Amino acid sequence: MPTKRQAMILAEIVRIYNETGQPVGSKTLMNQLPIHISSATIRNEMAVLEDDGLITKNHTSSGRVPSTAGYRYYLDNLVQPSAVPRPVFDKIAQNFNHDYREIDDIVKQAATILSSLTNYTAISLGPENAQVTLTGFRVIPLGSDQIIAILATSAGTVESRVYRITGQLDTDDLEKAVRIINDQLVGLPINQVKTKLVTEIPRLLSQYLHSATGFLDLFGDVLKRAAAQHYYIGGRSNLLNFVQPDELDQLKSIYQLLDKESVLPSLLDLDQAATDDEIKQPPMTDHRILGPISVRLGDEFNNSLLSDYGLITAKYHVGQHGDGMIAILGPTSMPYSQLIGLMQLFSDELVKKLFEYYGYFHTDDS
Known part of the structure; x- marks a missing residue:
């Protein structure tokens, strides 16, 4: 278990690496940490983190990068969702501001908007209710x-x-x-x-x-x-942003994986109850109807094709109309603080739009 100072260093390594894509050295950390720590002390703490398997040395530099275990510790214990900027909120509201004739149109639009906002691949699943008649x-x-x-x-x-x-x-x-x-x-x-x-x-x-x-x-x-449960995928081509030319065969296999609706329930872990790696959330407001947000990394997929990927999923609840899910698939080094904050807000807006739809049709039918 990292000490408080080691955890602070790990969180900073994750933040800097996710922002820059470059291995992080002790000098960079000394200038970025919120408290003053000598470069020698930072190196000693980094050595402990490396021995614990939370960071690893990059082969091309002296800096360190987070390991999968390091990301997992960060997500379970350190991550703090970031506030969503007002322009992003306005863009979500604007893109949802359409008249929808079918529920699937809203769910499909959600995947399109989310992929556009994040430049990652987004997956959406509409609310499923056993009492649908x-x-x-x-x-x-x-x-x-x-x-x-x-x-x-x-x-x-x-x-x-x-x-x-x-x-x-x-x-x-x-x-x-x-x-x-x-x-x-x-x-x-x-x-x-x-x-x-x-x-x-x-x-x-x-x-x-x-x-x-x-x-x-x-x-x-x-x-x-x-x-049938209908899955919608937005931004498949965004996967191209994170592969090297020699990885195109792997990318093709991932494309094929996403095309198989029989695989998506397993990918989204729909059959599993909420686990310990759910990210704790702040108390709900009256308008927040947001289920747990969780993140799966690398070998947690049990699929070698996704060993370098992360999947952020957010379950949402639409009252008596059932539960659904949205997800983002991207590289392990995603900016989790920003994306988790975005997923919280986005789920809220999606739920509001779905309630609007159900309310309209309920009134219309009465």
Whole structure:
């Protein structure tokens, strides 16, 4: 466990290295530390930090850089979120100041704004609520053999897909099937809808339709798409800012990793409860509905592709509408104080926009 002075030196090494990208020497520290310490004393303290594995020597200079363990200690014990400058706050508000027809449009915009503000890769995940219900289903004929199926949920999700239908499912049967779905399933939680789709609904369709061939597959497909968690990624190309020419193959593999939605829950650690590496936050205000912010580093991903990366995630809560998440993926040497402060504020603004959306549609529907 570092002493108070060693912790101060470690925090300063992290700050200077993150700002400059250059190894930090004792002379630089002597001029930057808030208290006067001789260069010899600083070197002795740095030697202890190096023995403890918190800093490491750079091969190209005599300076030191934070190790992954050093970053972890800094994040767990020393980091202090920075205040967000007013112009940044105004830019967030301005970029969110649009009318949104679907909840996913807001979530997608969040990833775009966050990547633009930070010049890192941003990931956003919309609020997920186990109590989301089916609010409507309709089918519109487009021609002799095509229809568009539209499904809506109480979360504000609207999914529409074009399907080709067989001649066995005539217009009358299609209308009856839609009425059965709306009569039997609207108002039920999505999980119950999925259950009834394989238990009760097939029996009802067989009683009232000449043929339901293909309809259950059609409805099941559009339901699955509407209920799926939708991830949005902004600023993929920002990853190019942190790789060397000989690392392009690794970058290509990371691109492919981010394209796999099946991998993103593991990357974002969605299945894990909050852990000890969550950053302690100040008391919430009445308007702050912000879940824990956490940071994962290097080998904590269990993926060698990300050994030189850090991921800052912020969970947010939108009341009865559920929980979501935003994240920033960048190099290990990100300016964590600034970014954590930004993530706190950004989450607040995102939650406000989501509440605006839900409030508008609730009022509109009443």
